[in-house]
Amino acid sequence: MHFDAESQRVLDTAAGLGAEYADVRFAETRDEHIEVRNGIVNSLSDGESAGFSVRALVNGAWGFASSAQIDDAELDRVAALAVSIARASGRVKGQAITLVPSPAYTDSYKTPFETDPATIPLGDRVNYLLAVEKEVRAAKGVTVARAWMDIWRTKKFFANTDGSKIEQELLQCGSALHALAVGEGDVQDRCYPGTGGLYQTGGYEIIKKADLLANARRVGEESVALLTADQCPSGTMDIVLSGDQVSLQIHESIGHALELDRVLGWEANFSGTSFATLDKLGSFRYGSPLVSVVIDMTCPLALATHGYDDEGVKATPVDLIRDGILVGYMAGRDTANTAKVSLSGCVRAEYWGRLPMIRIGNVNLEPGVVPSENLLDDVKNGVYMESNRSWSIDDKRLNFQFGCQIGYEIKDGKKGKLLKNPTYAGMTPAFWRSCDAIGDAKSWVAWGTPNCGKGEPLQTARSCQGASPTRFRNITVGVGYER
Amino acid sequence: MSDKDFADPQALAAVLDRALAASKADETEALIAAGDSSLTRYTHNSAHESVNERNCQISVRAVVGKRQGVAGTNKLDNASIFDVVRRAYESAKLSTEDPVFPGLPGPAGEMAEVADAYDDTTATATPDMRAAAVNDVAKIMRTHNLYAAGYVSTQSDAFAIANTKGVKRFHRSTDSAINIKAIGSDSSGYSEGFSRRFDDLEPAVLAERAAKKAVAGKNPRALDPGKYTVILEAPAFREFIGYLSWIGFGAQAFEQGSSFMSGRLGEKVVGENVSIRDDFTHPLGSGIPFDFEGVPRTVVPLIDHGIAKDVVSDSYYAAKLKHENTGHALPAPHSDGPMPLNIVVDSGSTALEAMIRDTKHGVLVTRTWYIRLVDQKQTLITGMTRDGLFLIERGRVTKGLKNMRFNESIIGALGRCDLASALVRSESHVLPAVKIEDFHFSSGTEF
Numbered sequence: 001m002h003f004d005a006e007s008q009r010v011l012d013t014a015a016g017l018g019a020e021y022a023d024v025r026f027a028e029t030r031d032e033h034i035e036v037r038n039g040i041v042n043s044l045s046d047g048e049s050a051g052f053s054v055r056a057l058v059n060g061a062w063g064f065a066s067s068a069q070i071d072d073a074e075l076d077r078v079a080a081l082a083v084s085i086a087r088a089s090g091r092v093k094g095q096a097i098t099l100v101p102s103p104a105y106t107d108s109y110k111t112p113f114e115t116d117p118a119t120i121p122l123g124d125r126v127n128y129l130l131a132v133e134k135e136v137r138a139a140k141g142v143t144v145a146r147a148w149m150d151i152w153r154t155k156k157f158f159a160n161t162d163g164s165k166i167e168q169e170l171l172q173c174g175s176a177l178h179a180l181a182v183g184e185g186d187v188q189d190r191c192y193p194g195t196g197g198l199y200q201t202g203g204y205e206i207i208k209k210a211d212l213l214a215n216a217r218r219v220g221e222e223s224v225a226l227l228t229a230d231q232c233p234s235g236t237m238d239i240v241l242s243g244d245q246v247s248l249q250i251h252e253s254i255g256h257a258l259e260l261d262r263v264l265g266w267e268a269n270f271s272g273t274s275f276a277t278l279d280k281l282g283s284f285r286y287g288s289p290l291v292s293v294v295i296d297m298t299c300p301l302a303l304a305t306h307g308y309d310d311e312g313v314k315a316t317p318v319d320l321i322r323d324g325i326l327v328g329y330m331a332g333r334d335t336a337n338t339a340k341v342s343l344s345g346c347v348r349a350e351y352w353g354r355l356p357m358i359r360i361g362n363v364n365l366e367p368g369v370v371p372s373e374n375l376l377d378d379v380k381n382g383v384y385m386e387s388n389r390s391w392s393i394d395d396k397r398l399n400f401q402f403g404c405q406i407g408y409e410i411k412d413g414k415k416g417k418l419l420k421n422p423t424y425a426g427m428t429p430a431f432w433r434s435c436d437a438i439g440d441a442k443s444w445v446a447w448g449t450p451n452c453g454k455g456e457p458l459q460t461a462r463s464c465q466g467a468s469p470t471r472f473r474n475i476t477v478g479v480g481y482e483r
Numbered sequence: 484m485s486d487k488d489f490a491d492p493q494a495l496a497a498v499l500d501r502a503l504a505a506s507k508a509d510e511t512e513a514l515i516a517a518g519d520s521s522l523t524r525y526t527h528n529s530a531h532e533s534v535n536e537r538n539c540q541i542s543v544r545a546v547v548g549k550r551q552g553v554a555g556t557n558k559l560d561n562a563s564i565f566d567v568v569r570r571a572y573e574s575a576k577l578s579t580e581d582p583v584f585p586g587l588p589g590p591a592g593e594m595a596e597v598a599d600a601y602d603d604t605t606a607t608a609t610p611d612m613r614a615a616a617v618n619d620v621a622k623i624m625r626t627h628n629l630y631a632a633g634y635v636s637t638q639s640d641a642f643a644i645a646n647t648k649g650v651k652r653f654h655r656s657t658d659s660a661i662n663i664k665a666i667g668s669d670s671s672g673y674s675e676g677f678s679r680r681f682d683d684l685e686p687a688v689l690a691e692r693a694a695k696k697a698v699a700g701k702n703p704r705a706l707d708p709g710k711y712t713v714i715l716e717a718p719a720f721r722e723f724i725g726y727l728s729w730i731g732f733g734a735q736a737f738e739q740g741s742s743f744m745s746g747r748l749g750e751k752v753v754g755e756n757v758s759i760r761d762d763f764t765h766p767l768g769s770g771i772p773f774d775f776e777g778v779p780r781t782v783v784p785l786i787d788h789g790i791a792k793d794v795v796s797d798s799y800y801a802a803k804l805k806h807e808n809t810g811h812a813l814p815a816p817h818s819d820g821p822m823p824l825n826i827v828v829d830s831g832s833t834a835l836e837a838m839i840r841d842t843k844h845g846v847l848v849t850r851t852w853y854i855r856l857v858d859q860k861q862t863l864i865t866g867m868t869r870d871g872l873f874l875i876e877r878g879r880v881t882k883g884l885k886n887m888r889f890n891e892s893i894i895g896a897l898g899r900c901d902l903a904s905a906l907v908r909s910e911s912h913v914l915p916a917v918k919i920e921d922f923h924f925s926s927g928t929e930f
Contacts, residue, residue, distance in 0.1 A: 035818055041578040043816035046570045047555035051538065063610070064534040068557045085523075085533045088610030092617045094529030123577045130579070144739050146818075182740035187860045265526045268632035269664040272852070272869075275929070353536040390855040392888075394867040399888055399928035401865050403857050421858065425888075425926065456634050456662075457522055457534070479925055480857045480865060480890040 001026065001167060003052070006075055007159035010054055013079035015161060019056040019086070021099060022079070023160035025310055026052040026070070027352035032117075034125055035148035036133040041126060043148070051352040054079050055311075058086035060096025062334075066353040099333040102313050102343065104163035109307025111171040112300075113203030117151045120204050125149065129175075132212040136179050139220025141227070143182040147216075149175035149207055150199070150450070152462075156310075164312040172303060172462060173206040174199030174450060179220040183227035188420060190223040190405050192216075194244030195388040199448030199462065200301045222406060225418055232407050232422040234478025238382035238471065239424055240375045243439065245404055246365065246467035247447035248388045253428040254286070254293055255360035255465060256454075257397035258320050260329040260339055262358075271454050272395025275428065276326060278339055284326040287432030292366040293321040295330055295344045302362035302464035303448030308345060310356035315345035320363065324433070332358050350459040357455050362446065364466035368438025372469045375437055382410040383477055385422045393428075401425040401479055425479040431472060439468030490517050490641035492653045498541060498559055499645040505568040508545035508575060510587045512646040514775060514814060515541050519606070520638035523613040528621035528630045530614055544815045545571035546587060550578040553816050585802035587776070590649040592810075594772050594779040595764060597656070605657035605681040606639035613637065616686040620663055623690035629697050631690065633662040637681050642771060650777035657681075658769055663689050664870055665697035669930070670883050672696025673850045673870035675718055677908045679769065696849060696871040700883030705927050706874070708887070712845035713922040714838055714875070719851045720828075720917045721909035722866065724759070727893045728823045730859055732761070732785050733811075734800035735820025743862050743894055747791045753897035755789040756831060761811070761823035767908040770825040773810065780810040785823065797821040828914035831902030835916045838903055840878040842918070846887075847873040847880055862893040867928070887924040896922065 003026040014022035028050040035043035053066035056079070063086025065078045117125075129147040136145035154170040176197025180189045191197070198210040241249065256262065257274045265273055276284065297315035299305055308314055311333055318341070320328045329339055332347040335358070346361040376384065385404035393400040407422030408415045426434075446466040453460055495515050502513040517539040524532040542555040545568070552574025556567040613635040624631045641655045659681040665672040674693040676684045715723070736742035743752065763770025763780045773779050776798055784792045796804065797812030800821055811821040839847065849871030857863040865888060872884040896919045903916035 033816075035816070036579075037818070039579070040581045041550075042581075043553070043818060044551070044574040044578045045553040045555070045816055046574060047542075048567075049538075049540065049555075049557045051557065053536075061530065062532060064532070066534075066536045066538075068538045068540075081535055085521075085535060085610040088614040089523065089530035089533045091611070091614050092525065092528070092530045092621060094527045094531070097531075122574070126577055126579075143741075180739065180741065182745075182860075185860055187741045187858075265632060265666075266531055268526055268666060269524075269634065269662055353538055355532055355534050357532075390857050390865065392853045392855045392865045392867065394886060394888070394928045395852050395869050396928070396930060398930075399867065399886075399926060401888060401890075401925075403855075423857065427928075456524055457520065457536075457636075480863060 001028065001155040001157045003157045006070065010075050010079045011159060011161050013076055014054060014056045014083055017080055017083040019058050019083050021057040021161050023055050023158065023311060024052060025352060026157045028155045029351055030153040032151040034129055035146060036129040037146045038144060049351060053352055054082040056082040056086045057097060058083055059090045061086050061090035061093045062097060063089060064355045097334045098337060100336045102333055105308065105312065105314065106165045107307065108167040110169045111201045113171055115204040117173060117204040132177050132216050135213060135216035136177055136220040139217055139224055141181055141224035142179045142220045144180040145220065147177040147212060158312050160312050166308045166312055168307055170306055171203060172199065172201050173203060174448060175207045175210050175212060177212045177216055177219060179223035181223040181227055186227055188223050188226035190219045191387055192219040194447055195248060199303050199450045200446055201303060201305045202301055226406060226420045229418040229420040231481055232383060232419040232478050234482045236474055237477050238379045238473050239475045239477060240379065240382065240384045240469060240471045242386035243443060243445050243467045243469050244447050245385060245388055246470045247465040248391055250363055250365055250465040250467060251360060251449055251463065252391055252393045253397055253400055255363045257428065258329050259358045260331040260335045263329060264335060264338060270456050275396040275398050280326050281339060282327060285324055285433065286321050286326045286429055287324045288435045289324045290368055290438055291321055291324045291432050291435055293363060294319055294366065295346060295361050295363050297345045297361045299362040299364060299446060299466065302446040302466060303462045304361040304464050309347045310349050311347045313343045313345040313347065318342045318344040330358050348461060350461060354459050359454065359461040360452055360463040362464040362466065367441040367444040367468045369440055370437045372439035372443035375439060375469055375471050376410050376415060377413045379410045380412055383419060383422055384408045384410055384415060398428050400428065421481055423479045423481065425476045434472045434474060435470060436473055437471040439470060443468040490639060490655055495641060495643040495653065499643055501564050502541060502543055502568055503645060503647055505565050506545060506572060508547055508572050510546035510647050512544040512587050513541060515539065515643040517641040518638060521613065522634050522636040523617060524634045525617045526632035528624055530617050533610060541567065542814060543567050543571040545575040547575040549580045549582060549584045550575045551584065552578055583799065583803045585798055587646045587648050588650065588778050588798045592779045597764065597770060597772050600656040600679060602657045602680045605637050605659050608637040608681050616661060619686040620690040623687055623694055624665060627694040627698055629665045629667050629694055632664045632666060636660045644777040646777065652773045652777045654771045656771060659684060661686055661689060663693040665693035667697045667701060670697050670700030670703060671870045672700060675909065699880065700871055700873065703883035703885045706884045706887055706924065708924050708926055710921040710923055712842055712920050713848055714845065714916060714918045715848045716916045717907045717909045717914055719848045720914055721912050722851045722854050723893050724826055724828060724912055724914055726854055726856065726864055727862060728826050730856060730862065732794050732823050733820050734794050734796040734804060737794040738800065738804060741859055743860060744791050744794055750791055751789045752791045753786060753789050753894050754900060756902060757786055757789055757897050758829040759786040760784045760827050761795055761825055762827040763825045765827050765913050767906060767913045768825050769911050774812040775814040776812040778808055778810040778812065783809045795821050795823045824911055826912040830904050830906050830915045832904055833901060835903045835905065838918050839875055839880060842875045843877060845875040846884065847875055857890065863890065864893060865890045885930055886928050888926045889923060890925045891923050
C-alpha cells in the first residue's frame with residue numbers, strides 16, 4: 001500500500017497552513033468473523049474499512065481529522081480541518097506539547113506467518129467450527145455451545161513531516177469455543193483457550209494450534225459440572241492463577257497503570273489516572289523481586305507486535321518493572337519528556353479514523369523457574385483459579401476484584417475438588433508483592449486481549465500480556481459470595 | 484460521496500439501490516450508517532485531544548434459502564459495492580440452513596417519527612464552539628482552584644436501510660454531550676449533559692455542579708465496609724440499568740435461560756414502585772424510530788410496577804419465540820441478539836433533595852466505574868464509586884468519602900429502592916436518581 005503522493009500533499013497542506021509537525025496515516029482493514037451457535041452459523045461476516053487521518057501540531061496544540069474518502073479535495077479538506085482543530089485547541093491550551101525526537105524511517109514490516117488463512121477455503125473453516133461446536137454440545141447438559149474464529153488484516157502507510165515513510169501489513173488470528181450451562185437458578189460458562197480465546201499475530205497456524213476440537217468435550221463437561229460444584233470458600237488463602245488469568249491481572253493492574261497519558265491525567269475523566277505517579281519511578285516496589293515486566297512490541301506471536309507504531313516509532317523493548325521495582329512507563333512522543341523514559345512504539349489507533357494514543361502493547365511478565373506443575377506443591381490451603389469471568393478495578397488501578405470461570409481446592413499441595421464462582425480481590429502493589437512463584441518458560445504463553453477499551457471516542461485495542469501460571473500468598477478469596 | 488451530499492437521503496438511497504440491484508441472493512438487505520462526529524477532550528483546563536471523523540459504512544446481508552451471510556465496506560464506488568454484495572452472497576452460500584430464520588422482514592407496520600431529532604447548529608458545530616465550551620468550564624474551575632477533565636462532543640448521523648422485500652427507511656439525527664470531572668488535590672466531582680441540541684448543554688451550569696462536588700469532597704475519610712442506605716445519582720444508576728438491560732431484557736438471554744426474566748414473565752421480580760420500558764420516543768432520549776432491520780421500533784414495557792412483562796425481540800426471535808417483533812434488532816450479525824437501546828425508568832415522587840433530607844445515615848454516590856457481572860442469574864455485579872462519594876448524616880451531606888467497591892444484586896437492589904422524581908438523560912437512557920437500602924460496600928480504596 002503506497003500513498004506517497006497523497007501523503008506529501010497532506011503534509012504540504014498542513015505545513016503550509018502553519019503546522020509545526022504533521023503526520024498522515026492511510027489504512028485499510030479487513031475483518032473476517034465466523035461464529036457457530038448450537039448447530040447454526042449465526043455469523044459469517046467479512047468487513048472492510050479504509051480511510052486516512054491527519055494529525056497536526058500547531059503552536060503546541062494537537063488537531064486530528066479523518067475521512068473515509070480519499071481524493072485530492074478530501075485530502076486538502078481533512079488536512080486543513082486538522083490544522084483548524086489544532087488552532088481551536090490552542091485557544092484553551094495549557095502547557096505546549098513538545099515531541100521527543102524520533103528517527104525518520106523509510107521501511108516496511110510484514111507479520112511473519114506460516115499459513116495464509118486465505119488458503120484455507122471458507123467452507124473448511126466453517127465446517128471446522130461446526131465440528132468443534134458439535135463436540136461442545138456432546139457434553140450432556142450444555143445449553144448453548146459456540147465456536148468462533150477471527151482473521152484480521154491491516155495494511156497501513158504512515159508518513160510525517162520528519163521524513164518517515166513506513167508501510168506495514170499486519171495479520172492477527174484467533175479462535176475460541178464457549179459452553180454455557182443453565183441450571184436451577186444458576187448459569188455457568190467455560191471458554192477455551194483462556195478467557196476468550198487464543199489471539200496472536202500470525203496466520204492460520206494460530207487457529208490450528210489452539211486445538212479447539214480436542215478440548216471441546218472437556219470444556220463443555222466442565223461448564224455442566226460447575227452447576228453442582230461447591231461454592232468457592234471465602235477467606236484469606238493462597239491462590240495459584242492460570243497463565244491466562246495472570247495475563248488479565250497484568251493488563252488491568254500493571255498495563256493500564258503504566259500508561260503515561262493516564263499518569264499525566266489525560267484520561268482522568270474516563271479511563272482514570274494511576275497510582276503509579278512519576279515520583280515513584282525508579283524506587284517504588286511494585287511487586288516482589290520475582291516480578292519483572294517488559295513492554296516488547298517485537299515479541300514473536302504476541303498480538304500487538306508490529307514494526308512501528310502509529311506515530312512512526314520503531315518497536316523497541318522497554319523495561320517497566322525490573323526485579324519488582326517500577327522503572328518505566330509506556331509513552332508517546334508527546335509525553336515521554338515528562339518522565340524521561342524511552343519510547344517502545346506503543347502508540348496506536350483502533351483504525352484509520354481514530355487518534356493514536358498510548359495503548360497497552362505486549363506487556364509481558366517474564367517467566368520464572370518453577371515448573372507449573374509444582375506451583376501447588378507447598379500450598380497448604382488455597383484455590384487454583386482459571387480463566388476470567390469478571391474483572392473490575394478502580395480508576396487509579398489499586399482496588400481490584402476478579403472472578404474466574406473455574407476453581408479447584410488446593411489442600412496440602414494437591415489439587416482437590418471443583419469449585420464454582422471463584423473470586424479474589426486486593427490492592428495492586430500488595431498483590432504483586434505477594435507473588436512468590438512464577439511458572440517457567442515452558443508454561444509461558446503470549447495471551448492476547450482483543451478488546452481493550454480506552455479513550456474518547458472509545459477505541460478498542462488488541463494487546464498481549466505474556467504470562468505463566470503464578471502463585472500469590474494470603475489473598476482475599478470469595479468476595480461477593482460471603483455467607 | 485462528496486461533502487455536499489453527505490447524509491443526503493437520496494444519495495444514500497441510491498447507494499442502497501445499487502447494492503440491492505447487484506445481488507443474486509434470494510433476499511438482500513443493505514444498511515448504511517453515515518456519521519460526522521467531533522470530540523474535544525480536555526484536561527488540566529486545556530484541550531489536549533480534539534478530533535473529527537467522517538465515515539459512511541454499508542453492510543449487506545444476503546439470504547440464500549435460510550442461509551445468511553454479511554459483508555461490509557466503506558468504499559462506495561461501483562466496484563466495491565459489487566464486491567461487498569458478492570462477498571455477502573458467497574458467505575451465505577457457505578453458511579448453514581437455519582430452520583428458524585423467517586426471512587427478512589417486510590415493510591409492514593406504521594413508523595412513528597421522532598420529533599426534533601436533527602439540529603443544524605449541532606450538525607455544523609465548529610472546533611471553536613467546542614473550545615469555547617471548554618473555556619467556560621475552565622473559567623469556573625479556576626474560581627474554585629480546581630481543574631477539569633472531560634469532553635465536549637457533537638455529531639451528525641444518518642441511517643438508511645432497504646431490502647428486497649420493500650423496506651426503505653431513512654433517519655437523520657444529531658447529538659451532543661459534555662462530560663466534566665472537576666479535580667482538586669484530594670477530591671473530585673462530576674457532572675454530565677446530553678442533548679440533541681448543542682446549544683442546550685449549559686457547560687457553565689454543569690461545571691459549577693461538578694466543582695461544588697469536588698469542593699465538598701475535600702479531605703475524604705474512609706468508610707467501613709458494610710451495608711448502607713445509598714442514593715445513586717442518575718449517572719451511577721444508569722450503569723446498573725445498562726447492565727440489567729444487557730443481561731436480562733433481550734430475547735436471546737431470555738430464550739436460553741440466562742436472563743433473570745427467563746420463565747418469570749408475570750411474576751414480581753422487583754419492587755412495585757419500579758417500572759422500566761424501552762422507549763425510543765422519550766423527548767429526553769436519543770432514539771431512532773426503526774431498528775437495524777428497518778422494522779419500526781415499539782415502546783416495550785419490560786418491568787411494570789415490579790412485574791416482569793416482556794423482553795425485546797427482532798425478526799429472528801419473534802419467529803423463534805412466537806412473539807411480536809418489537810423492532811430491536813442490532814446490525815446483523817450480532818451474537819447477543821436483540822437489545823433495548825433506549826431504557827426509560829419511571830420516576831418516583833420524591834425529589835432528590837428530599838431523599839437526602841430523609842436519610843439519617845447514608846451515602847451519596849455521584850458516579851460508578853468499571854461495573855462487571857459477577858453472577859448473571861443473580862444479576863450480581865461489582866464495581867467502584869468515583870468522582871464524588873459523600874456521607875449523609877441526619878439529612879445533610881456532611882463529608883467526602885474515599886471511594887468504595889460494591890457487590891450488589893441489581894434486581895435485589897430494585898426490590899428495596901425509592902425512585903426520585905426528576906428524570907434526566909444519561910448516555911442513551913432516561914432515568915431518575917434512586918435510593919437503595921442495605922447496599923453492600925465490600926471494600927475501600929486509598930482515594
